[in-house]
Amino acid sequence: MSISIEDVEHVAKLAKLVLTDEEKEKFRRQLSDVLDHAKRISEMDTGETEPTSHAVPIVNVFREDERRATLSNEEAVSNAPWAVDGEFKVPRII
């Protein structure tokens, strides 16, 4: 099974990536290879098997409702590419 250029365009859009036509074709081919290989898992009979999203057999991990030190405003925006008066500035949102 191969994925189409449209599939590549769709996932690129969801993932906020822009691709050139050349890249689209390259990724289409490479992703198809990997997915064809991955597709082998469908051969496996997983019947009633429960999914494992974690290998740790622990539940109910909480912290108490207590405050910890915050960052100063200077620290919070120290890595920002674009900050104004302690806020993160971004191009308009439409």
Add this chain to the structure above:
Amino acid sequence: MAITEMEVKEIAEKINNKELSSLEVAEAFLKRIDTVDAGINAYITVAHSQARKAAGEIDDRIASGESVGEYAGVPVGVKDVLCTEGLRTTCGSRILSGFSPVYDATVVKKIREAGLVILGKANMDEFAMGSSTENSYFGPTRNPWDPERVPGGSSGGSAALVAAGEAPWALGSDTGGSIRQPAAMCGIVGMKPTYGLVSRYGLVAFASSLDQVGPMTRNVHDCAVLLDMIAGHDPLDSTSIPGARPCYADSLNPNVRGLKVGVVRELTSTGIEPGVLREFNKAVELLAASGLECEEVSLSSFEYGLSAYYLIAPAEASSNLARFDGVRYGFRAEGEMEDIWEMYDRTRSEGFGDEVKRRIMLGTYALSAGYYDEYYAKALKVRTLIVEDFNRAWGKFDVLVSPTSPTTAFKIGEKVDDPLTMYLSDICTIPVNLAGIPAISIPCGLSGGLPVGFQIMAPPLQEEKLLSVACGLESLLGFDEKPPALI
């Protein structure tokens, strides 16, 4: 003997009894880095002044009679995927090329508290995605055994810098083999602990349910020492395992006669280079001759490990890497932007390399409507079967073994355009991450002049047993080859 060739233990003793100062040690390694790293590119950032400052502080504390840790003053290399406060942390990516963390990862905090001196940040495949350290925005790392070859990956920088004597040991991270595979290719020891034994807080996430930080060292003893420093419960990581744990260095016991060893058929049959298999089999024979019971075992679900992994890991990664958007930190594309959406598109397209884009798209596809059940949900079930296969094996065996990597170090550029072939490099290491168990790679011989790694796997939280078997095998093998260029 040159300081950079000394054992960690020796360096530590000399600092403690004031034969050497911590600063002298740091200077020796910094000089070594300045001499050889141009040809190896194991470090992305060398922290000259910070290392000198930290070493000086250790010396001051020793001079004032303060008791410092047993290993205080020993230098260390840290994979650039671990946040270091005030020290640039890039993950090998353009998108974090100027990022200065506001906090230390828990493991970084722990090694600083133990008095280790961080020499710099080690090169890696971008966001730990890769098996060759070719996917770094800062250029590939070269294998000290042969500069035309890769050091493995993604912790290739950490492996190479240990092999090249640019630090006596290092921290790496392992999501599908990223510590063990480069350790194997560079002829050093590398260990992935049980998932949850070492805190992930401050480890920039690739695949959260698989990532673990671990030691990369010259020998098994150092591995146990470094693990002792970084292991332990962390309330900042929900997946961190609570409870007491033994001192691994103290409980090393190389006398492992009578232990039952399972040789995993699925990881020793197809696709393994003959030279690798030869060295591996020699080591198994050595174990058998020394009184361990070695027997072949078939774990059929492992056939599907790679497939499951290349759905689960990219799925988690696609979400973990969404935060790199140019708003709060990191690289932002230059120029006029029509709106935020254009800013996202351009920042991420210019900020990420091809392999990262590939995995993000792969993961996005696996999670997207219409494919979730077929891919992601199915992969999680395969993961259960792999866990169950391991559990069956633990009923019969103390440890399982396999080659670490199906090949020795390959040529730079050889697999870059063929992701699937590259992914096959992880075939022996992946089941361990899917099941969350501990595993170690130790060098077991050379094939064509290149190191071969021997992988030992143990049940969850049985690091003691794992390290003891590794320690026993290490002394049986007596592997003391060094990269030719460095003798």
Add this chain to the structure above:
Amino acid sequence: MDYLTTIGLEIHVELLTNSKMFCGCPADFGGDPNTKTCPVCLGHPGSLPVMNRKAVESTIRLGLSLNCDISPRSIFHRKNYFYPDMPKNYQISQYDIPLCVGGCLDVEMEGYARKVGITRVHLEEDTGKSLHVGESGRIHGADFSLENFNRAGVPLAEIVTEPDIKSPEEARAFAQLLRSTIRYIGISDGKMEEGSLRVDANISISAGEELGTKVEIKNMNSFKALQRALAYEEERQRKVLNEGGTIVQETRHWDDAAGITHPLRSKEEAFDYRYFPEPDLLPVEPEPAWIDELRESLPELPVARAGRLKSEYGLPVEMVSAIIAEKALADFYEEALKSGGDPREIAKWIAGDLAALLNEQSVDISGSPVTPAYIGELVGLITKKTISGKMAKDLLKETFSSGKSPAKIVKEKGLLQIADEDELMSMVEKVIAENPEAVEDFKNGKEQSLKFMMGQVMKMSRGKANPQITSDLIKQKLS
């Protein structure tokens, strides 16, 4: 054509915790931008979430209050989409296994009760705030936006109802009852104006059995707005259908000033949230003992309290609803009952004049200068005919402004009601003599004229005349 209206609500409640959902930053309102943040709630690389126990407990308590089952195992998911107010570009939320499922809430309406099913109650994290800056001050005309992450990561409980609500009035009553419930159990201040309680609605209308196309409405900032928006939308959809049109499935924005809903310009891209289990968090498996403990921590809830007030004191629905809306008010009421006064009379004074005074002065019931005991005293004075109802109104105002007890004011000012028949009779005779027309009207059966003459006596007595005796005396004199 007759249409049936079907409404379902989605309600977000900001939980009152000290710290945020997954980190130790303060969860309270206000503060300079980006001063309540840390690596976790800024989504810094490497940071990890750890669940706030109190937030989980609050959500379970809410679920129990809404008669939900608590899931024996519940997990968090990631909801993936890009938006600049969301630090990680995914929201940690719950998906197919929420903390609470399958509850209901009975809403008392005029003459009937509506049982509204609760599909689920789940826990998630709030986003930050985007400030759109530009000449127009609106999102579309903005030049750029500023992001403040102080609110990012504050715990939010989301309640989803079944489409059981049949009218805008019911929707409002449900939302008010839900707010009361939330405030009774103390998990949120439930302020719609400040956004700590946010109600979105789905509404459709249909002529037959089959449900119509539903439209989602957002941006209602008060209960009144909720009802108005739904009423508007009901009418809009009716018009569209009557004119042979079709309803478009969409999200519409309520413009309170204009009193209309308008479609939100939809983003071109298809939503595909790619939910998957959050690998940084482990499942919540509440032990039965923990759930029992949380259940026992619940106070008597509004629905139960309403039922009890109705059956114990025979109060009418409307009065009960007013009394139970706030726990403090209901507590005040039951405290006032200890005076032994008539429950209906006490309810009337609390829900009526006192509530009006509090509202007028913007004082909370907890800060009321009129104590429950004073209300009891006031009603006692009326019952004993020491003062008239008219006098009582003024007396309450006086009590409110001075904080003095009603009895003390009565004593100080000599505000005793005139109940002496001779004294009243002389006033009645005077009024009859001065108003022959009214007397004539009364004799011709005009009830109005009795009221007029009563008023004249009241005026003469400066409000002190006992109305019952006065009325009896007028009738006696003219019969």
